[in-house]
Amino acid sequence: MTERGRGLGFGRRDGDAGASAGSRWLAPGQAERPWPEGAVRLDDDIVGALLPERAARGHKGSFGRLLVIAGSLDYAGAALLVCRAAGRAGVGLVTLAIPESLQPLFAAKVVEATTMGLPEDDVEEIEPDGALARILDHEHDALVLGPGLRPGLSTTELVRELMATGGERDPAPIVLDAEALRSLASMTGWWEGDRRAAVLTPHTGEFGRLRAGSDRDPDADGDLIDDDAARVAAASDAATSWRQVVVLKGARTVIAAPDGSVAIAPFENPGLATGGTGDVLSGVIGALLAQGLDPFAAARLGVYLHGAAGDAVRERLGDAGLLASDLPDALAIARKRLAAAAARRRDGRRLGFAARMSMVGRSGPSEPPAPDARPIDPARPDPA
Secondary structure, eight states: OOOOSOBOSSSOBTTOTTOOTGGGGSOTTOOOOOOOTTSEEOOHHHHHTTOOOOOTTOOGGGGOEEEEEOOOSTTHHHHHHHHHHHHHTTOSEEEEEEEGGGHHHHHTTOSSSEEEEEOEEETTEEOHHHHHHHHHHSOOSEEEEOTTOOOSHHHHHHHHHHHBOTTOSSOOOEEEOTHHHHHHHTSTTTTSSSBOOEEEOOOHHHHHHHHHHTTOOGGGGOOTTTOHHHHHHHHHHHHHHHTSEEEEOSTTOEEEOTTSOEEEOOOOOGGGOSTTHHHHHHHHHHHHHHTTOOHHHHHHHHHHHHHHHHHHHHHHHOSSOOOGGGHHHHHHHHHHHHHHHHHHHHTTOOOSHHHHHHTTTOOSOOOOOOTTOOOOOTTSOOOO
16 A cells, blocks of 8 residues: 655645545555445535634633543553544543452552542452442542443443443433443343433444344344445444444444434544554543533544544554554644644634645735645655
8 A cells, every 4th residue: 555645745645636635645556446325425615614612711620531441450541442533532531440459559550640440349350339338429420431441230231230320410421332242232222211321332243242132133234344335234223222322433434313413534543443542532532522512522532633643653553563552642743633624614714725825924815725625644754
């Protein structure tokens, strides 16, 4: 695979103004895959409008409190990645909740996040009722549940109890990933009744288990690896059936809402096919939920930032060798670039070379950006 010519200006490439993020990695002469109907193709304009505002006089409490319930002795890295990604996505405060016996281990590993021990029935095995009481007593604006959790009946019961609103006055939204999704797949009718607003982030294997647990034949969904139309149809059907936002991960990640709205991200990056990158995505979406975005908006923006960060790392390292821990810093840079591009559009300034020249003394009317401008390239220097 070869990269197309170097970019001219911010988020543009010579002769490639309308191309998608994934298309710049195509071999010469290779045609881009068709885009499925029925889904909005995400771009800078769409996701830039979703960025939460950052008040000049805001404090850490202004930018949300995220509670992360994740990690075990075998999968400590998952919890750490979620917390770091959440911080880089702009949340004000992160608390990591883990079994009490593991709290000393995790407290020594996290720097910016705080930790909270959850009661246990046995070593590393949480006691669901006590854990639930402690979680609900802790102030938070959103939750992430599942990455790296130890499988077991106690975990399944905690997932069940957290999904139920339980009479909470204003239940915080939740991101469900990894072990939380496997737990859901074992529950009959988990989506029925009053449920906490959630973003489910399955890869294709987890999605198949969830579909099977919902009395759907996963094979009937078709090829969910290479067939984008099948991915859009399956994710949309699942979101409307489960009444929750579904993020079907993979190349051209699909984001589907319960009302039938569907979006598709432009990123196709084999470098992201490595352990822990999904944990990073969970942290990003959780952080955006905590900052006040609704689940569909948080999922769309989170997926886009995650994909842009992945492309930035691919720009430096190629399509192999990316580590999940490479992504959090790139996330913050991607968000900065996206915010700068959105500000320029709001100001009516022109993207690309003209933006550079206008900042060194040129004046006069600006032209609006092309209607299908390329997604930002976080690896490119900020023209400002």
